[in-house]
Every structure is written in structure tokens, then in C-alpha cells.
Amino acid sequence: MAQQKTESKPKADAQxxxxxxxxxxxxxxxxxxxxxxxxxxxYGIGGLMVHLPPTMRITRKLYEYFxxxxxxxxxxxxxxxxxxxxxxxxxxxxxxxxxxxVFWVESAGSKPLEERLALRPTGETQIYPMFSLWLxxxxxxxxxxxxxxxxxxxxxMSTRPFLRGREFLFFETHNCYEDHESVMAxxxxxxxxxxxxxxxxxxxxxxxxxxxxxxxxKGAENTYVADCIMPDGKRNQISSTHDLGQRFSKAYxxxxxxxxxxNEFVHQSCFGPGIWRIMAALIGIHGDDQxxxxxxxxxxxxxxxxxxxxxxxxxxxxxxxQILADRLKQAGYRVTLDERDKSPGFKYNDWEMRxxxxxxxxxxxxxxxxxxxxxxxxxxxxxxxxxxxxxxxxPQLVAQHDQTLRDNAQAYFADKxxxxxxxxxxxxxxxxxxxxxxxxxxxxxxxxxxHAKTLQEKTGGAYVxxxxxxxxxxxxxxxxxxxITGAAAGALVYIARSH
Amino acid sequence: MAQQKTESKPKADAQxxxxxxxxxxxxxxxxxxxxxxxxxxxYGIGGLMVHLPPTMRITRKLYEYFxxxxxxxxxxxxxxxxxxxxxxxxxxxxxxxxxxxVFWVESAGSKPLEERLALRPTGETQIYPMFSLWLxxxxxxxxxxxxxxxxxxxxxMSTRPFLRGREFLFFETHNCYEDHESVMAxxxxxxxxxxxxxxxxxxxxxxxxxxxxxxxxKGAENTYVADCIMPDGKRNQISSTHDLGQRFSKAYxxxxxxxxxxNEFVHQSCFGPGIWRIMAALIGIHGDDQxxxxxxxxxxxxxxxxxxxxxxxxxxxxxxxQILADRLKQAGYRVTLDERDKSPGFKYNDWEMRxxxxxxxxxxxxxxxxxxxxxxxxxxxxxxxxxxxxxxxxPQLVAQHDQTLRDNAQAYFADKxxxxxxxxxxxxxxxxxxxxxxxxxxxxxxxxxxHAKTLQEKTGGAYVxxxxxxxxxxxxxxxxxxxITGAAAGALVYIARSH
Numbered sequence: 001m002a003q004q005k006t007e008s009k010p011k012a013d014a015q016x017x018x019x020x021x022x023x024x025x026x027x028x029x030x031x032x033x034x035x036x037x038x039x040x041x042x043y044g045i046g047g048l049m050v051h052l053p054p055t056m057r058i059t060r061k062l063y064e065y066f067x068x069x070x071x072x073x074x075x076x077x078x079x080x081x082x083x084x085x086x087x088x089x090x091x092x093x094x095x096x097x098x099x100x101x102v103f104w105v106e107s108a109g110s111k112p113l114e115e116r117l118a119l120r121p122t123g124e125t126q127i128y129p130m131f132s133l134w135l136x137x138x139x140x141x142x143x144x145x146x147x148x149x150x151x152x153x154x155x156x157m158s159t160r161p162f163l164r165g166r167e168f169l170f171f172e173t174h175n176c177y178e179d180h181e182s183v184m185a186x187x188x189x190x191x192x193x194x195x196x197x198x199x200x201x202x203x204x205x206x207x208x209x210x211x212x213x214x215x216x217x218k219g220a221e222n223t224y225v226a227d228c229i230m231p232d233g234k235r236n237q238i239s240s241t242h243d244l245g246q247r248f249s250k251a252y253x254x255x256x257x258x259x260x261x262x263n264e265f266v267h268q269s270c271f272g273p274g275i276w277r278i279m280a281a282l283i284g285i286h287g288d289d290q291x292x293x294x295x296x297x298x299x300x301x302x303x304x305x306x307x308x309x310x311x312x313x314x315x316x317x318x319x320x321x322q323i324l325a326d327r328l329k330q331a332g333y334r335v336t337l338d339e340r341d342k343s344p345g346f347k348y349n350d351w352e353m354r355x356x357x358x359x360x361x362x363x364x365x366x367x368x369x370x371x372x373x374x375x376x377x378x379x380x381x382x383x384x385x386x387x388x389x390x391x392x393x394x395p396q397l398v399a400q401h402d403q404t405l406r407d408n409a410q411a412y413f414a415d416k417x418x419x420x421x422x423x424x425x426x427x428x429x430x431x432x433x434x435x436x437x438x439x440x441x442x443x444x445x446x447x448x449x450x451h452a453k454t455l456q457e458k459t460g461g462a463y464v465x466x467x468x469x470x471x472x473x474x475x476x477x478x479x480x481x482x483x484i485t486g487a488a489a490g491a492l493v494y495i496a497r498s499h
Numbered sequence: 500m501a502q503q504k505t506e507s508k509p510k511a512d513a514q515x516x517x518x519x520x521x522x523x524x525x526x527x528x529x530x531x532x533x534x535x536x537x538x539x540x541x542y543g544i545g546g547l548m549v550h551l552p553p554t555m556r557i558t559r560k561l562y563e564y565f566x567x568x569x570x571x572x573x574x575x576x577x578x579x580x581x582x583x584x585x586x587x588x589x590x591x592x593x594x595x596x597x598x599x600x601v602f603w604v605e606s607a608g609s610k611p612l613e614e615r616l617a618l619r620p621t622g623e624t625q626i627y628p629m630f631s632l633w634l635x636x637x638x639x640x641x642x643x644x645x646x647x648x649x650x651x652x653x654x655x656m657s658t659r660p661f662l663r664g665r666e667f668l669f670f671e672t673h674n675c676y677e678d679h680e681s682v683m684a685x686x687x688x689x690x691x692x693x694x695x696x697x698x699x700x701x702x703x704x705x706x707x708x709x710x711x712x713x714x715x716x717k718g719a720e721n722t723y724v725a726d727c728i729m730p731d732g733k734r735n736q737i738s739s740t741h742d743l744g745q746r747f748s749k750a751y752x753x754x755x756x757x758x759x760x761x762n763e764f765v766h767q768s769c770f771g772p773g774i775w776r777i778m779a780a781l782i783g784i785h786g787d788d789q790x791x792x793x794x795x796x797x798x799x800x801x802x803x804x805x806x807x808x809x810x811x812x813x814x815x816x817x818x819x820x821q822i823l824a825d826r827l828k829q830a831g832y833r834v835t836l837d838e839r840d841k842s843p844g845f846k847y848n849d850w851e852m853r854x855x856x857x858x859x860x861x862x863x864x865x866x867x868x869x870x871x872x873x874x875x876x877x878x879x880x881x882x883x884x885x886x887x888x889x890x891x892x893x894p895q896l897v898a899q900h901d902q903t904l905r906d907n908a909q910a911y912f913a914d915k916x917x918x919x920x921x922x923x924x925x926x927x928x929x930x931x932x933x934x935x936x937x938x939x940x941x942x943x944x945x946x947x948x949x950h951a952k953t954l955q956e957k958t959g960g961a962y963v964x965x966x967x968x969x970x971x972x973x974x975x976x977x978x979x980x981x982x983i984t985g986a987a988a989g990a991l992v993y994i995a996r997s998h
Contacts (some may be wrong), residue, residue: 056575056576082652083666085544088543108602109600130541
């Protein structure tokens with residue numbers, strides 16, 4: 001009910017949602033205060049936006065999922081400052097080259113700073129100097145920390161909620177090990193985490209890929225990602241794990257005494273599920289022409305009770321609706337009773353837009369019949385239920401909602417992952433279906449970079465996203481040829497246009 | 500167990516804790532990595548520090564307490580950007596005068612920004628321009644939001660963990676109402692929240708005061724605070740609620756149509772419990788010469804199992820200790836099994852330093868006797884318990900721990916709140932006992948400011964902290980005289996030296 005308050009203003013100028021087929025406009029509108037009220041881009045500075053209540057409630061759960069996962073694996077929470085010394089950033093410059101993008105703090109009050117400070121883009125340059133102070137023995141390994149941080153800075157002027165901006169929601173683990181095998185084991189664990197959270201909890205279908213050498217994080221030996229596909233057919237990278245090898249440990253002098261009392265540089269990895277990007281996937285993949293559709297567990301409001309009344313019977317209907325809402329709250333659901341003086345139709349549309357999984361309509365007739373009318377967000381039919389059986393039936397209806405959401409997402413993704421043996425077919429599939437096209441290709445080492453560039457030119461922007469990781473491709477490459485060079489293919493790669 | 504990993508390095512150079520009587524050094528050492536591992540100030544930039552795992556776990560709970568409280572009262576979570584436009588800040592300048600303190604972002608990459616941006620100190624200047632977009636009808640009132648943010652910026656060069664720094668942990672509500680009565684009701688609710696959390700959950704004794712006019716937040720009509728007393732006798736302000744009246748709504752043009760369709764500026768308040776300052780109070784008030792003492796619910800590790808073994812029986816003892824630890828975990832406790840190759844004595848000191856409420860010692864003899872040796876952090880005696888009765892007895896031992904913590908805090912505070920009728924007595928009490936001295940004083944309006952300055956000079960720095968709020972002073976002022984002017988007293992004020 002508190003919900004309504006923040007949300008009532010935006011609805012005053014509610015606009016119809018464009019059809020989802022018109023994805024870009026649909027996405028802009030659904031995110032806005034006059035849509036599902038997720039973000040307000042009218043903050044007045046390019047690249048910055050206000051995160052509104054439903055976003056805060058959804059992302060709080062996303063953070064919880066990831067925090068629980070990584071804590072179960074031994075990661076400890078820390079928090080580093082927002083600002084870093086220029087000197088630290090320059091050490092990394094050779095590895096990651098962030099300096100062209102960062103914001104610089106150059107004065108405080110009316111005085112210039114002695115050394116300018118950068119608003120740090122990701123954690124490496126500020127965390128690893130501390131690692132070199134903290135670590136001294138192999139007994140401390142594996143050493144695993146994480147940060148849940150609300151913002152990180154890049155110099156991007158455009159604001160596209162949850163896809164592009166200067167500040168976004170961030171999560172990162174940073175880890176040190178004795179050897180490279182442990183790095184690879186951690187990457188497998190990150191993949192399992194993504195699978196449990198992203199598919200298990202959020203029903204977002206995705207691929208776990210190893211990026212080609214030319215498209216990895218510059219400071220890394222290798223980059224492993226989870227990529228999903230947005231309804232405009234473009235790839236959305238929702239996580240990355242970097243195998244940092246010993247590159248940063250050598251740059252920042254992070255070494256430990258091993259069992260033989262010899263100094264050794266540690267091996268490192270870092271993992272970052274993209275909280276913003278996952279929000280974009282949730283909105284884009286599950287939503288429909290009416291608005292958001294959210295997994296029940298994640299929905300800020302799970303059940304809405306819409307009382308149907310006239311002036312004459314308002315008090316009586318509202319009184320009983322309140323009793324009903326209280327019963328549902330006591331059963332542990334997040335419930336809103338919509339008491340606003342708006343038409344039932346307005347309210348139905350409003351809550352469908354916001355992705356409330358179950359709507360309960362309740363009027364004078366229901367009061368007499370001891371029943372309710374019930375509508376599940378992604379089911380076509382309404383159902384009349386007796387109030388007595390409501391609580392018993394709800395879990396089944398909820399399961400039906402979540403299963404439909406999952407089935408739809410799976411069917412959607414199946415349609416977005418295709419295969420081609422020729423450049424011509426690949427282009428046709430990219431244009432007709434979008435998404436991934438699996439093709440035989442030269443390879444993913446640096447020697448194949450030029451061919452990837454050719455591919456990008458010939459397809460109007462398709463990237464080589466990488467090869468499947470953690471799951472062996474059963475198809476043989478024998479006799480198959482690279483769609484660019486025509487020579488024997490070195491890898492089966494997934495190509496896609498990108499956000 | 501994961502716990503140990505991050506914490507093992509610091510302990511390698513563990514230093515003895517100075518006696519708490521030497522408060523300043525005790526506090527510095529207990530916060531450091533070689534103490535209880537709460538903060539690392541070796542980050543390399545004055546005023547910035549790294550928040551270490553125990554701090555993150557404790558403050559996560561503090562945030563939860565406050566978030567639950569304010570959400571129950573109808574506040575919705577939002578998140579605003581870290582940077583604000585200079586133009587917005589200047590509007591506030593007349594009210595709050597923050598500009599002399601803020602950090603300025605003046606370039607991005609290699610290019611200067613067209614308009615420099617400030618790292619915002621508190622939320623008013625960035626939130627209220629959006630309020631003017633969001634609000635248009637009295638139906639939307641009361642309108643209540645909050646932010647849990649990890650950092651906020653001031654230009655303070657010194658780093659005193661949890662007391663002074665450039666970035667700290669922040670929580671703020673911002674609220675709009677139709678009238679001033681609603682502001683005062685909200686302030687009463689904030690006071691009740693502080694009481695439930697700060698006394699109810701954390702056992703930190705405090706006073707809720709109305710600040711004198713000359714010491715209020717400059718943009719406010721009135722400022723109401725919770726003040727506690729640190730062991731060095733100085734006041735520590737742990738929350739503030741500002742009655743903003745219509746000052747900001749007029750500056751930022753936040754108005755609504757009232758029931759008569761007339762435009763009216765809203766009335767506003769904001770509330771900020773200081774997460775850092777509360778951490779400082781928890782550490783300082785409850786801790787002892789051995790280290791931290793924490794309320795059981797808040798302790799990152801609630802129970803530690805210390806196995807006592809020699810090489811010959813290590814495997815057997817550890818195996819049984821693991822079973823014991825698992826049983827306690829299954830019962831819902833946060834448990835660490837300390838398997839390190841360190842002496843039991845080292846481990847006892849280590850976990851006492853970290854404030855683990857219950858230690859369970861377990862060796863070969865216990866294995867045979869099916870018993871454990873048990874030590875509650877703030878009780879003098881150890882007890883032998885049979886393993887069978889351990890789970891049944893724990894709640895009682897925990898209650899005893901928390902009750903002792905609370906009794907000690909209450910006795911401590913009773914000693915720190917005193918009364919005096921003369922300046923001479925007040926100075927003696929400030930010097931001997933520290934803390935608050937309640938004195939008859941001229942008043943708390945601007946006309947008394949000069950007398951407060953005199954008081955400060957004569958007492959070597961005691962502030963007029965204000966008058967009690969929400970609880971009527973039963974003492975009569977009749978015949979009592981201001982300790983500075985000697986004229987009839989206008990108020991009973993609490994004075995104290997300050998952090």
C-alpha cells in the first residue's frame with residue numbers, strides 16, 4: 001500500500017505501452033515513471049538516472065542471491081572507497097586501459113587537490129594494492145572477497161536504463177589462489193552460480209562462453225561470460241569471469257611464501273554478474289505487450305487485491321478486502337490492497353504493467369458468495385475461487401505462473417539460437433531471427449581477429465561472442481569450413497549483434 | 500570458517516590491545532586489521548578506508564534494522580546518483596552551505612566537463628528537484644523515501660574509523676507532508692525507531708534531544724538528534740531528524756494541489772541514523788580490555804568451537820568438533836570451527852578480541868565425557884556442559900550475555916548523565932566523569948548563542964547539546980539560574996564535550 005504512494009504521481013500521466021515488437025520504444029516506456037516506474041532519467045545529467053522503488057526491491061533480491069552464493073563458497077564481504085589514486089590506476093593502464101574513461105576529482109571546496117583522484121571503474125586497481133599488504137602465506141589461500149556496490153563510473157553520456165550509463169549497480173568478487181587449476185575451478189563455480197541464479201531463480205536462458213582473445217578484458221589471460229539475447233535480437237552480456245593469471249599479481253606485487261618458503265606470485269580471478277544487465281534481461285525477455293512479468297519470488301508486489309465498489313458500498317467492500325489482504329499477508333505474501341479512487345480497469349492495467357503475478361478482484365457479489373475472482377498475470381483465463389480454498393490453491397497457481405514464464409523463455413531462446421554453415425545463411429538468420437548463430441570459424445586466438453573484423457563488416461555488426469565453455473560441443477568440425485576464410489574451421493563460435 | 504581466511508593475515512602481526520582506559524589508542528587498535536579487523540586505514544588517501552568483513556556483516560544488520568523500521572512506516576527505497584549538478588547545489592547554498600566541503604569532478608578521460616559535478620554530501624540537493632517533478636497532488640502525501648548508501652563525501656582529511664572520514668556509511672529518509680503536525684509526528688516516529696533499534700537491539704543508551712537553534716542543520720527549522728556518550732566522555736551524535744519546514748520546498752518548488760485545488764508548498768523532514776557513528780558506539784561502549792562485545796544477534800560469528808588437540812589425536816578431535824559445529828549450524832547459529840594450527844590460548848584471545856559471544860572448547864577429555872567447556876564472552880566463569888544439554892542451555896546463556904551487556908551499558912550511562920546547578924560543578928563533572936551534565940541555562944534560541952560560546956570557552960569545549968525531546972522534564976525551573984548569566988534559567992540543557 002505504501003507502494004501506491006510513490007507510484008501514484010507517475011500514473012497521473014500514464015501512457016500506453018507500445019507493442020513489444022517495437023522493442024526499443026517498449027523498453028524505454030516500460031522503464032519510465034509513466035510505465036512500470038523502474039527508473040527516472042530526468043535527473044539532468046547525461047548517463048545518470050534515479051533508481052525507483054520497484055528496481056530497488058528487485059535488485060535487493062538479486063544482490064541477495066549472489067551474496068548467498070559466493071558466501072557459501074567462502075567469499076567475504078568488503079567495501080573499498082569510491083576514489084582511487086591516479087598512481088594506482090596507471091599501474092593498471094598497461095593491463096586494462098581504463099584511464100581514457102574515468103572521471104577525475106580535481107578539487108575539494110575551493111582548493112585544488114595535490115594529487116587528482118579517479119572515480120574507479122572496477123575494483124582491480126584499488127583492491128590489489130591492499131592484497132599485497134594482506135597476503136603473505138599460502139595458508140591464506142584461496143583468498144576470496146566480494147563487494148556489492150551501487151555505483152561504478154564510466155564516461156558514457158547516454159542513459160539507457162539498465163543497459164548504458166555512467167553509474168550502475170555492480171557486484172564483483174576478487175580472488176587469489178596458489179595455482180591456475182584453482183582459477184579454472186573457480187570459473188566453473190561461477191558458471192554454476194550463474195546457472196542457479198539466472199536460470200534457476202530468474203528463468204533467463206543464456207550461454208556460458210569463452211570470449212575470443214581479441215575481445216577479452218585486456219588485463220586477463222581469458223574472459224568467460226554469460227550472454228543472453230534481448231528481444232531486439234542483440235546479445236546482452238550478463239556476467240564475466242576473468243582468468244587474470246599472474247598479470248595483476250606481478251603488477252601489484254601480490255606474493256605469498258609457499259610451502260617451501262619461496263616467494264610466489266598468486267594466481268587471480270574476478271567475477272562480476274551485471275546487476276543492471278540482468279535487470280534489462282528480466283524486463284526484456286519476460287515482459288509482454290501489457291508490461292512486466294516477473295518470477296513470483298522476485299516480484300515486489302506478489303498479490304494485489306482490487307476492491308470493486310461504488311460510493312454506496314465502498315466501506316463494506318473495502319473492509320472485507322482489507323481482511324482478505326491481511327490474511328494473505330499473514331500467509332507470508334507481499335500484498336497490496338489498491339484502495340485508490342480509480343476505475344477497476346485502470347487498476348488492472350496498472351498492476352499488469354508492474355508485473356504483479358496474481359490479481360484478486362473482489363466486489364459485493366464476491367462478498368455474498370464468499371468468493372474472489374482471480375487472474376494470474378500470464379494466464380489467459382480468470383477463475384472464480386471460494387475464499388476458503390484461496391490459500392490452498394495459491395501455490396499451484398503461482399507454480400503455473402512461473403512455469404509458463406520459464407516455458408516461454410525457453411521457447412523464445414530456442415528460436416534465438418541457430419546454426420549456419422555459410423556466411424549467407426548466417427546473415428539471413430541474424431536478420432530474420434536475431435540472436436546467436438553458431439558457425440564454423442577460423443578460431444578464437446589473436447590470429448583470427450582479422451577474420452572477425454571481416455565478419456563484422458559483412459554482417460553489419462555481428463561479433464564473435466566466443467565458444468561454449470563447460471559443455472563440450474558434440475559436433476565434429478571435420479570437413480567444415482570457416483564462413484569467412486573458407487579454410488578448415490578451427491572452432492564452432494557463436495556470433496551475434498550486441499548491446 | 501571462511502571467516503578465518505580473511506582474518507588470518509592480520510593476526511600474524513597481532514598486537515596487544517591497550518587498556519580501554521586509554522580509549523583513543525584502544526579504539527584505533529581494536530578497529531585495525533591486527534585488532535578485531537574492522538577497518539584498514541592503509542588505503543593511501545587521507546579520509547578513506549577499507550571496510551573489512553566483520554564491519555560489512557555488522558552494518559548489513561544495522562541497515563536491515565533501519566530499512567525494516569522505515570518500510571513498516573511506508574518509506575520506499577530509491578537510489579540517487581553519486582554526482583550532482585553544481586547548479587542544484589547552489590540553490591541549497593543559502594540553506595545548508597555545503598559547497599566549501601565538497602569534492603568537484605572537473606574532467607572525464609582527458610576532457611574537461613562542460614559543467615563541473617559535485618560528489619554530493621547529503622541527499623537534499625539532488626532529491627528535491629525530482630520531488631518537484633514527482634509530486635502534484637495532496638493525495639500523494641505523505642510521500643516518504645529512503646536511501647541506503649555506502650558512501651557520501653566531505654572534505655575531511657583525517658581518517659578515524661567510524662568517527663571521521665571522507666566517505667562513510669549513510670542512511671537517509673526524505674519526506675513530504677501536507678502540514679507541520681505531520682512533520683512532528685514523523686519526528687516522534689523517528690525517535691521511536693531509534694529507541695527500538697539503538698536501545699532495543701543494540702543496547703546503546705542515548706538521549707533524544709532538540710538541538711539549540713545555533714547548532715541545527717542550517718537548512719532546517721529545527722534539528723532533533725540521538726546522542727550517546729563514548730568512553731572518553733565525549734558526545735557521539737548517532738542520528739538526526741531535521742524539521743525542514745517549507746524552506747526546501749520553496750527553494751526547489753515542491754508544491755501540490757490541495758483539496759481546494761490551490762497550490763501549496765509541502766512540509767518536509769529528513770532522518771539520518773549514522774551507521775558509522777552507531778558502529779563507533781557499539782565498539783566503544785560495549786567493548787572491554789579484551790576486545791569487542793557484541794549483542795548476540797549482531798555478532799558476525801556467534802559461536803566459535805575451539806578444538807584442543809595434539810598431533811596424535813588431531814584427526815579424532817577435529818572430526819568430533821566438526822560434528823558439534825555442524826549441529827550448532829543446523830540449529831541456526833553462525834558458527835566457526837577454528838581449525839588453525841595455533842595454540843588454544845592464541846585462539847581464545849583472538850575470538851574474544853572479535854567479540855564472539857560464546858566459545859566452546861572441545862578436547863579429548865570432553866570427547867570421552869561427552870561434554871564441552873563453555874565460556875560466555877562477558878561472564879567470568881567457564882562452565883562444563885554435557886553435549887546433550889548444550890542446545891537446550893544455549894538460549895539461556897545467550898540471554899545472560901545480552902542482559903549483562905545491557906546492564907553494563909545502562910550502569911555506564913547512568914554514571915555519564917549528571918546534573919549541576921553551577922558552572923563550577925559542571926566543569927568538575929565534565930572533567931571527572933565526562934558525558935552529559937544537565938544544567939539550568941539561558942535558553943536554546945539564537946538569543947542564547949553568545950552564552951553558549953562563553954560556556955564553551957569556560958569549560959574547555961563543552962557544547963550545549965540541547966533539551967530533552969519527547970519526554971517532559973519534570974523538574975521545575977523555578978528559582979534556578981543560568982550557569983553562565985546568573986539570570987533566571989530558560990531551559991534545562993544537556994552539555995557535553997563532543998566528537
